[in-house]
Structure formats: C-alpha cells, structure tokens
Amino acid sequence: MVAVVTAxxxxxxxxxxxxxxxxxxxxxxxxxxxxxxxHYRLLRYLVYWTSRREQAEDLVQETWLRVxxxxxxxxxxxxxxxxxxxxxxxLAIDHLRKRETATARHGMRQEDEAGLNLPAPDCESPFFxxxxxxxxxxxxxxxxxxxxxxxxxxxxxxxxxxxxAEIAQVAGAPISTVSSRIHRGLSMLEAALxxxxxxx
Amino acid sequence: MxxxxxxxxxxxxxxxxxxxxxxxxxxxLDAHVAQCAECSRYADLSARAVRALDxxxxxxxxxxxxxxxxxxxxxxxxMRSAEAQAKSLWIxxxxxxxxxxxxxxxxxxxxxxxxxxxxLPSRVWQIAFVAFWLLPSLLLALLPLFRRRLLGExxxxxxxxx
Numbered sequence: 524m525v526a527v528v529t530a531x532x533x534x535x536x537x538x539x540x541x542x543x544x545x546x547x548x549x550x551x552x553x554x555x556x557x558x559x560x561x562h563y564r565l566l567r568y569l570v571y572w573t574s575r576r577e578q579a580e581d582l583v584q585e586t587w588l589r590v591x592x593x594x595x596x597x598x599x600x601x602x603x604x605x606x607x608x609x610x611x612x613x614l615a616i617d618h619l620r621k622r623e624t625a626t627a628r629h630g631m632r633q634e635d636e637a638g639l640n641l642p643a644p645d646c647e648s649p650f651f652x653x654x655x656x657x658x659x660x661x662x663x664x665x666x667x668x669x670x671x672x673x674x675x676x677x678x679x680x681x682x683x684x685x686x687x688a689e690i691a692q693v694a695g696a697p698i699s700t701v702s703s704r705i706h707r708g709l710s711m712l713e714a715a716l717x718x719x720x721x722x723x
Numbered sequence: 724m725x726x727x728x729x730x731x732x733x734x735x736x737x738x739x740x741x742x743x744x745x746x747x748x749x750x751x752l753d754a755h756v757a758q759c760a761e762c763s764r765y766a767d768l769s770a771r772a773v774r775a776l777d778x779x780x781x782x783x784x785x786x787x788x789x790x791x792x793x794x795x796x797x798x799x800x801x802m803r804s805a806e807a808q809a810k811s812l813w814i815x816x817x818x819x820x821x822x823x824x825x826x827x828x829x830x831x832x833x834x835x836x837x838x839x840x841x842x843l844p845s846r847v848w849q850i851a852f853v854a855f856w857l858l859p860s861l862l863l864a865l866l867p868l869f870r871r872r873l874l875g876e877x878x879x880x881x882x883x884x885x
Contacts, residue, residue: 548803549799549800549802549803549806550799550803551796551797551799551800551803552796554795554796554799555792555793555795555796555799558788558791558792558795558796559788559792562783562788562791562792563781563783566781566783567781570781576781580784580787580791583791584790584791584794584795587791587794587795588794588795588798591795591798591799591802659775659778662772662775662776662778677776678776680741681740681773681776682776682777687741687742702741702742705741706737706741709737709740709741709769709772709773710737712772712773712775712776713765713768713769713772715772716768716771716772716775717768
C-alpha cells in the first residue's frame with residue numbers, strides 16, 4: 524500500500540508542479556488543455572451540487588476564471604483536483620445561497636437551516652434525465668432527495684476516487700464528517716435499491 | 724449465526740467501500756459473506772449502489788465546452804499581457820526614479836555653485852530645487868503607474884491594467 528502511495532506521489536508530483544507553473548505563467552495553451560480535460564468532471568461535480576445543468580455550465584466557467592485569479596495560491600505540492608473542486612464548491616454554495624435568498628424573497632418555502640437544500644427532484648432533474656432504467660429512476664429519486672453535501676461526498680469518493688483526506692480538503696470538513704456523509708449517502712442509495720428490489 | 728456477526732459484516736462492507744479495511748477484516752468478511760445469503764445480498768446491494776452512480780453520465784455539449792475553453796484561454800492571455808505590461812511599467816518607474824535621484828545628485832553641486840554666485844540663501848535655492856526639479860521629475864516618473872486611474876479607464880478584476 525505504502526509502495527502504491529509512494530509511486531502515485533512520484534507520478535502526481537511533476538504534473539501538479541507543471542500545472543502550478545502554467546497557472547502562474549498564465550500559459551493560455553496549457554490552461555486551455557486543462558479546461559478541456561477537466562470539463563466533464565467539473566460539470567458533473569457542479570450538476571451534483573446544483574441539480575441544474577445550465578447553472579452548472581455557468582459555474583464551470585466561473586470556476587476557471589476564479590482559478591486564474593487565485594493561481595498564485597496553488598503551489599503544486601498537492602494534487603490539483605481537490606483544489607479545483609474546492610473552488611467550484613465555494614462558487615456552488617454561493618450560488619445556492621443566492622438562489623435560496625431569491626426563493627425566500629418570492630415568498631416560497633425556505634429550506635433547512637443549512638440553507639443548502641434543493642427542491643424535491645422533478646422530471647427535469649439531470650439525474651432523472653440520465654435515468655434509463657427502473658433501478659436508475661429509483662437511484663435518481665434517492666440522489667435528488669439527498670442533500671448536496673451527501674451527493675458531493677458520494678461523487679468525490681466513488682466517481683472522482685479522491686481519498687477521504689482529499690475530500691475533507693475539498694469540503695473543508697474533518698475526515699470523520701466526510702466519512703459519515705459517505706456512509707449516510709450510501710445507505711440511502713442502498714435503501715432506494717433495496718426497497719425497489721423488495722417491491723419487485 | 725449470531726446477530727452481531729451480520730452487523731459487523733454490514734459495517735465492514737460499507738467501510739471497505741469508503742475507507743478500506745485491513746486484510747484480516749477482509750478475510751473474515753469474505754468468509755462470512757460466502758456462507759451468509761443475507762449479507763451476500765447486502766454486499767451485492769452495496770456494489771450496485773456504487774455502480775449506480777455511474778449511470779448518471781452527463782452528456783457533454785462540445786460547443787459549450789469549447790466556449791468555456793475559449794473564454795478561459797482569452798482571459799489567461801489578457802492577464803498574461805496585463806501582467807507583462809505592469810511588470811515593464813514597474814521596472815520603467817523604478818528606472819525613472821533612480822535617474823531622478825541620480826540626476827538630482829549630479830545637478831546639486833552646479834546649482835549650489837550658481838546659488839553662491841547669485842548670493843541666494845541656501846534654503847531658498849534648495850526649496851526651489853525640490854519644487855521645480857525633484858518633485859516634477861518624481862511626479863512624471865510615477866505618472867504612468869496611475870495614468871489609467873487618473874483617466875478613469877477600466878481595469879480588470881485583479882485591479883491590474885488591461
């Protein structure tokens with residue numbers, strides 16, 4: 524395990540260093556390639572946060588502009604992905620807060636105390652749009668019902684395959700909190716699938 | 724089979740997916756799951772739940788991706804050019820300030836000599852030197868740094884001159 528981690532660090536370090544250098548130099552060619560390379564992953568992460576495709580598209584662009592503005596803060600010692608996702612996360616949270624404030628101003632129901640809950644899933648949800656089987660629809664409903672922080676933890680762990688420490692860095696939360704979010708999210712997905720299987 | 728064994732198996736199954744488990748725990752879990760239908764079903768459910776996340780593949784819009792790439796490239800190029808411009812401006816200003824003081828040091832003695840010839844009190848010619856030589860030179864040296872602000876022109880989001 525240690526050998527794997529060491530080997531990974533040796534591979535990851537030069538890349539993160541070259542990313543940091545390119546960001547500091549404002550190397551538009553390199554940055555353009557990075558935007559293209561991370562576009563899908565960033566978009567998927569932001570869709571998991573916002574549940575809205577169009578808003579996620581806007582936030583992807585905002586994220587990269589913010590990356591350029593704060594390029595000096597990335598020193599290349601750690602992997603780039605957690606830093607990138609933490610910027611995207613902050614933007615998504617700001618966006619959701621604004622959305623909820625606007626909702627409250629319009630006299631609609633306010634969400635929970637965290638101020639980050641999303642409306643119940645509907646047929647326009649990107650999760651439903653992607654669901655092509657009964658199982659997928661059950662999971663889509665479960666994902667839609669989950670708070671974004673749980674969806675985020677599941678995505679970062681199982682699709683982005685970040686370590687718990689990296690997820691904690693992105694989320695700005697202790698590892699134990701991150702771990703319990705993943706367990707809870709996973710339990711909800713299992714319950715959604717299990718309930719469906721039982722019903723079938 | 725004792726109830727706590729099932730609970731332990733479920734807990735280990737989730738932990739194996741989230742934070743990983745030790746080889747001993749893995750061996751115990753595999754042995755338990757092999758002989759327990761209920762925990763085997765739960766293991767299958769957990770694996771399906773994780774796999775299910777992959778079902779939500781988002782279709783990429785290449786035009787939107789290209790648009791973002793172009794915007795970011797263009798902003799990076801602008802920032803690079805603005806930073807290069809700002810760097811030359813600072814270097815130019817530093818050189819101008821240096822030349823101002825170097826020139827002042829060189830002209831100081833001849834002016835002192837002239838003031839002596841014209842019987843001017845030293846305080847008078849020194850104030851005149853500062854007011855009509857040193858200060859205007861310094862202002863001219865610093866002017867390019869504040870030109871855009873003085874003219875009320877736009878700057879980019881970093882406050883750097885575009």
